Amino acid sequence: EPEVTQTPSHQVTQMGQEVILRCVPISNHLYFYWYRQILGQKVEFLVSFYNNEISEKSEIFDDQFSVERPDGSNFTLKIRSTKLEDSAMYFCASSRGGSPFQPQHFGDGTRLSIL
Amino acid sequence: DAKTTQPNSMESNEEEPVHLPCNHSTISGTDYIHWYRQLPSQGPEYVIHGLTSNVNNRMASLAIAEDRKSSTLILHRATLRDAAVYYCILGVKTSYDKVIFGPGTSLSVIP
Numbered sequence: 001e002p003e004v005t006q007t008p009s010h011q012v013t014q015m016g017q018e019v020i021l022r023c024v025p026i027s028n029h030l031y032f033y034w035y036r037q038i039l040g041q042k043v044e045f046l047v048s049f050y051n052n053e054i055s056e057k058s059e060i061f062d063d064q065f066s067v068e069r070p071d072g073s074n075f076t077l078k079i080r081s082t083k084l085e086d087s088a089m090y091f092c093a094s095s096r097g098g099s100p101f102q103p104q105h106f107g108d109g110t111r112l113s114i115l
Numbered sequence: 116d117a118k119t120t121q122p123n124s125m126e127s128n129e130e131e132p133v134h135l136p137c138n139h140s141t142i143s144g145t146d147y148i149h150w151y152r153q154l155p156s157q158g159p160e161y162v163i164h165g166l167t168s169n170v171n172n173r174m175a176s177l178a179i180a181e182d183r184k185s186s187t188l189i190l191h192r193a194t195l196r197d198a199a200v201y202y203c204i205l206g207v208k209t210s211y212d213k214v215i216f217g218p219g220t221s222l223s224v225i226p
Contacts, residue, residue, distance in 0.1 A: 004158075031212070033212075033213070033214075035159075035214075035216075042216050042217065042218055042219075043153070043159060043214075043216040044216070045213040045214065045215065048212040048213060050212075055212050056212040056213060058213075091158045091159070093158075093159075093214075098212055101147045101164060101166070101206060103149065103161035103164060104159075104161065104214055105161060106158035106159045106160065107158050108156075108157050108158045109157075109158050
């Protein structure tokens with residue numbers, strides 16, 4: 001069964017550095033998402049992406065964050081000037097469509113640790 | 116955002132059926148009911164969804180009340196691998212782009 005893959009599984013970065021988290025969504029999916037989960041807390045939506053542009057973003061997704069689909073397969077989340085509070089699990093997801101009945105398929109996440 | 120209410124935690128014995136309840140009294144006619152689960156150290160995983168009729172798939176069954184104000188996820192024979200946090204989520208037309216996760220129900224399976 002096709003799956004969403006994320007790399008790296010664990011990223012350790014110094015505070016203030018830039019980090020890029022990578023995702024390969026399922027190949028025939030058209031909608032892409034990033035979520036994060038701070039340790040012990042619930043999963044939070046960050047951003048959705050469709051047709052090469054952001055379709056929705058949360059309050060968390062400020063100017064520090066950006067997303068890109070640089071080629072036909074990768075979907076990336078860039079965090080500029082990382083802060084301690086950016087430490088979390090970051091999950092990528094994709095779906096075939098964006099309507100309410102289309103399930104999202106999640107990767108197993110990247111654990112981001114900011115020192 | 117449309118709200119769901121679930122118990123914080125539940126326990127089940129291995130190989131017994133599990134009924135995970137969810138209340139969604141403010142559901143509107145076009146809202147789908149989705150269930151996801153998150154196993155330890157993994158990303159959320161889609162389980163099942165439905166609109167009005169009961170649904171079955173290889174993972175679980177979804178029983179939807181006639182008034183749609185509640186639903187129940189049924190795991191027919193719990194295994195240790197089913198220990199996870201289960202999220203009941205409404206697929207709301209006005210927020211179709213995102214899955215809004217609540218705290219969910221943490222299911223423990225006792226051998």
